[in-house]
Amino acid sequence: MVYLNKKEGISKGSNICWKNILSSAIVAVFVTILCLGNLAMAQGKLKPVSEEEFKKGKDIYNKYCAACHGEEGNGNGPLNGALYPKPRDFTKGQYKIRSNPTGSLPTDADLIHVISVGVHGTSMIPWDILELDQIKSILPVLKSFSEAWQYREPEPSVVLGREMQATQNTIARGKELYEQKECWKCHGEIGHGDGPSSYDLEDEWAIPIQAYDFTREGKYKGGATNKDIYLRFTTGMNGTPMPSFANELSDEDRWCMVHYVKSLTKQKKDRHEE
Amino acid sequence: MNYTKKLMLFLNMALLVIAIQFSGYVQAEKEKPYVPKKMDIYEGFPDWYNSVFKDNVGLKEGAGLFKDYYKPLKMQMYFSPLRHYEPPTVMDHTLFIEKERRDLCIRCHEGINTGAVEDWRRSAHFNPRKSGIIARKTKIIEGAIGKEIVSVDCFDCHVDTEKKQIRLPSAEECSECHERQVREFNSEKDHGRPNHIQAWEANVLVPWYPEAYRRGWLAGNGGCDMCHGISDKCDPCHTRHTFSAAEARRPQACMSCHMGPDHPDAESYGESKHGVIYEMEEERYNFDKPLAHVLVGEEYRTPTCQFCHMYQGGGRFTHNFVSKGIWRMGTVPPSNIEYKSSLKDYPYGINIIAPKIDIHSEENLDKRDKWIELCSNCHSPRFADVYLEQLDDFMFQAFGLTDDAQKIIDDLIADDILYPSSQNRDIYPLGDKLAELLPASLIGDGVWNAFKKTGGKVPVIGPILGVYALFYQGENNPTHIETSYAKMWFWYKLQGYKGFAHAQQDIMWWWGQSPMLQELGNIQSEAMRMRREAAIEQALGSKASHSQGGGSESHQPLTKKVSEFLQFFSVNE
Numbered sequence: 001m002v003y004l005n006k007k008e009g010i011s012k013g014s015n016i017c018w019k020n021i022l023s024s025a026i027v028a029v030f031v032t033i034l035c036l037g038n039l040a041m042a043q044g045k046l047k048p049v050s051e052e053e054f055k056k057g058k059d060i061y062n063k064y065c066a067a068c069h070g071e072e073g074n075g076n077g078p079l080n081g082a083l084y085p086k087p088r089d090f091t092k093g094q095y096k097i098r099s100n101p102t103g104s105l106p107t108d109a110d111l112i113h114v115i116s117v118g119v120h121g122t123s124m125i126p127w128d129i130l131e132l133d134q135i136k137s138i139l140p141v142l143k144s145f146s147e148a149w150q151y152r153e154p155e156p157s158v159v160l161g162r163e164m165q166a167t168q169n170t171i172a173r174g175k176e177l178y179e180q181k182e183c184w185k186c187h188g189e190i191g192h193g194d195g196p197s198s199y200d201l202e203d204e205w206a207i208p209i210q211a212y213d214f215t216r217e218g219k220y221k222g223g224a225t226n227k228d229i230y231l232r233f234t235t236g237m238n239g240t241p242m243p244s245f246a247n248e249l250s251d252e253d254r255w256c257m258v259h260y261v262k263s264l265t266k267q268k269k270d271r272h273e274e
Numbered sequence: 275m276n277y278t279k280k281l282m283l284f285l286n287m288a289l290l291v292i293a294i295q296f297s298g299y300v301q302a303e304k305e306k307p308y309v310p311k312k313m314d315i316y317e318g319f320p321d322w323y324n325s326v327f328k329d330n331v332g333l334k335e336g337a338g339l340f341k342d343y344y345k346p347l348k349m350q351m352y353f354s355p356l357r358h359y360e361p362p363t364v365m366d367h368t369l370f371i372e373k374e375r376r377d378l379c380i381r382c383h384e385g386i387n388t389g390a391v392e393d394w395r396r397s398a399h400f401n402p403r404k405s406g407i408i409a410r411k412t413k414i415i416e417g418a419i420g421k422e423i424v425s426v427d428c429f430d431c432h433v434d435t436e437k438k439q440i441r442l443p444s445a446e447e448c449s450e451c452h453e454r455q456v457r458e459f460n461s462e463k464d465h466g467r468p469n470h471i472q473a474w475e476a477n478v479l480v481p482w483y484p485e486a487y488r489r490g491w492l493a494g495n496g497g498c499d500m501c502h503g504i505s506d507k508c509d510p511c512h513t514r515h516t517f518s519a520a521e522a523r524r525p526q527a528c529m530s531c532h533m534g535p536d537h538p539d540a541e542s543y544g545e546s547k548h549g550v551i552y553e554m555e556e557e558r559y560n561f562d563k564p565l566a567h568v569l570v571g572e573e574y575r576t577p578t579c580q581f582c583h584m585y586q587g588g589g590r591f592t593h594n595f596v597s598k599g600i601w602r603m604g605t606v607p608p609s610n611i612e613y614k615s616s617l618k619d620y621p622y623g624i625n626i627i628a629p630k631i632d633i634h635s636e637e638n639l640d641k642r643d644k645w646i647e648l649c650s651n652c653h654s655p656r657f658a659d660v661y662l663e664q665l666d667d668f669m670f671q672a673f674g675l676t677d678d679a680q681k682i683i684d685d686l687i688a689d690d691i692l693y694p695s696s697q698n699r700d701i702y703p704l705g706d707k708l709a710e711l712l713p714a715s716l717i718g719d720g721v722w723n724a725f726k727k728t729g730g731k732v733p734v735i736g737p738i739l740g741v742y743a744l745f746y747q748g749e750n751n752p753t754h755i756e757t758s759y760a761k762m763w764f765w766y767k768l769q770g771y772k773g774f775a776h777a778q779q780d781i782m783w784w785w786g787q788s789p790m791l792q793e794l795g796n797i798q799s800e801a802m803r804m805r806r807e808a809a810i811e812q813a814l815g816s817k818a819s820h821s822q823g824g825g826s827e828s829h830q831p832l833t834k835k836v837s838e839f840l841q842f843f844s845v846n847e
Contacts, residue, residue, distance in 0.1 A: 063365075063366050064365065064366070064369075066364070067362075067364040067365035077364070078364045079364065079365075079386065082386045082387075083385055083386060084385065085385070118381060121385075122385050123381070123382045123383070123384070123385030123386055124382075125378045125381040125382045126378070126381070129369060129370065129373055129375055129378065130369075
């Protein structure tokens with residue numbers, strides 16, 4: 001936009017002369033060629049899709065996704081106002097639920113997984129109602145919304161360590177880490193999502209968000225299996241204050257955390273039964 | 275960075291092109307004319323306003339006989355689920371409907387309509403066997419519709435499976451399972467106004483409604499519309515999406531509409547011993563039980579609105595709230611007393627308002643017996659009988675007081691002393707059109723001729739059509755004295771009535787009888803002032819009559835004081 005404004009300044013100036021007009025025309029042509037060139041180059045980085053295939057995906061996107069995520073992919077569809085949590089804005093290329101290291105773009109498998117199983121606690125339903133082919137056809141559309149996809153490649157999925165069995169010890173170790181790593185600051189001392197920092201949490205879009213309440217059963221956004229939760233500890237959630245613990249904690253410790261946070265739901269259940 | 279800037283420029287240009295193309299598309303997609311979608315199930319009574327709900331509620335046109343004379347408030351389209359809803363255009367729901375994915379409705383809408391889904395989870399629709407009583411009811415419904423009910427979810431009410439579209443259910447859809455309740459509720463219209471079913475008709479078929487539009491005041495009538503829009507719906511009492519019978523059995527279910535100066539039901543019941551005890555011991559009341567099974571005294575220490583007004587005699591309760599109504603709203607004169615004023619000619623040949631009520635007719639005595647039977651749940655039949663008799667006596671004398679007031683104004687009009695006279699002021703609401711719009715067969719030859727001849731400059735006082743003072747104020751129409759009378763008629767008499775009927779003695783006196791007497795006093799002194807001024811005018815030799823319409827020459831004899839004053843005046847001249 002700065003560039004545009006500048007140009008406007010020139011043409012609106014009092015010294016309109018042929019030289020200026022000519023030079024701006026030359027610049028304009030040059031810029032256009034450059035842009036087209038860039039685009040051609042950039043598309044080379046993406047998996048090539050035929051125009052027809054892209055259009056097919058775009059139709060499905062507009063029919064089923066655009067109501068929330070917007071035709072421009074900016075999360076500002078007609079239903080945006082009615083939704084909380086807000087629909088994902090694809091233009092930043094930030095995806096929370098992935099299987100690869102923090103900061104990375106999601107793999108195709110990640111995208112397909114999230115679309116097919118939905119996101120719990122949000123209006124993102126499991127789109128298993130669509131054929132797999134249809135879901136796949138949406139991916140190039142999602143990728144077209146952010147230039148991130150032109151310059152970066154998704155990193156490969158992390159390798160899952162062998163899952164540990166939950167024991168009293170692993171839960172106790174998880175609890176220790178929960179305190180040590182200050183999880184409680186957001187997620188609360190007994191996992192209610194009501195820690196001291198929880199009240200002014202924001203994501204990168206400056207939208208207020210809530211720390212997860214572990215006592216709600218099975219409503220984890222990224223899925224409620226041990227593996228899902230392990231992945232969140234490992235990959236973090238891009239765009240949110242939830243960090244990755246891949247470097248800070250050992251594989252075993254991350255499993256211990258999984259066991260501990262899962263035990264919080266159970267504790268609530270036990271309390272109810274009493 | 276350079277790349278980004280250039281790309282931005284390119285994208286901006288591309289967006290501009292898209293925007294230009296898009297603007298054409300937007301223009302092409304003009305507002306489509308509204309096409310009524312469905313026949314209304316309510317036929318109404320009598321027949322001439324059939325179209326009220328059929329195709330006119332809200333949107334482009336008005337309703338009923340005056341429909342061409344006002345443009346409805348936009349809000350009105352929301353009063354009927356059949357009128358306002360357009361199936362979603364932003365998200366094609368056909369796929370969900372075809373595959374009958376009931377689970378997905380909930381998953382998505384939990385985030386959009388949070389309250390609605392939560393309400394539904396608490397409802398008997400979610401769990402039709404959540405209690406013994408509800409399980410028994412479910413069993414009855416299963417028998418009636420010949421289908422097992424596991425759960426009633428979004429799909430069952432909100433999907434039109436034939437059209438493969440989302441719909442908003444009205445009473446008709448509810449009646450697929452709750453046929454008896456809807457039928458009973460509909461039967462209210464067989465008892466004449468006022469009733470819930472004809473509430474909308476009563477709202478828009480008064481001439482001051484189109485007049486309010488003509489004067490640019492209709493936005494203010496939103497206050498009337500929002501209660502009177504009840505007719506096509508079940509959710510004013512059984513609120514969305516719990517649709518709870520227990521909730522609708524609580525007095526609070528009625529209170530947001532049944533309150534205020536013309537029907538202070540909430541106030542009078544709420545502050546009566548019945549209501550106060552209910553408020554103090556609410557938790558002891560068992561609202562889960564159908565009314566017919568309530569153990570009076572044990573589960574209800576005092577009656578509720580529903581307990582009395584839904585009672586049909588013989589231990590039966592139905593959704594008809596008006597079947598025991600004797601005095602209607604307290605606005606129709608009884609035939610049991612002698613009138614001095616023009617009230618003796620009520621309803622003046624007008625067929626669209628109720629004729630005089632014979633409080634002691636066979637039918638009304640039957641109703642009375644049902645009331646006594648009801649009160650006898652707790653009180654002695656003699657007490658109930660005496661109380662109700664006294665209520666009648668109060669109403670008779672209240673109508674007597676209004677008769678006195680009407681006589682005073684009748685005489686002023688007859689003597690051409692009412693000032694400003696109907697000739698010298700604004701018309702009666704929509705008076706210039708009434709003769710065109712309402713045939714003589716509906717409003718009687720006399721009234722029709724009067725409107726025809728005068729173009730609407732007709733004095734109208736007294737019951738029903740005379741209460742326009744509370745809804746319309748033209749220039750000098752009505753006058754102060756007529757407004758006093760309308761208040762006496764439509765506020766204070768009704769407040770006294772409800773105060774007495776709901777056993778709230780203070781409302782009965784201070785908001786009923788006392789202000790009624792005060793207004794009568796105001797009317798008397800105002801009348802006297804007018805007569806005195808007329809006498810002064812006459813004595814001063816100015817035009818004897820201030821109206822062009824002529825009138826009686828003979829004035830009432832002047833009081834002593836006025837005569838003295840005039841004498842003094844003439845002597846000094």
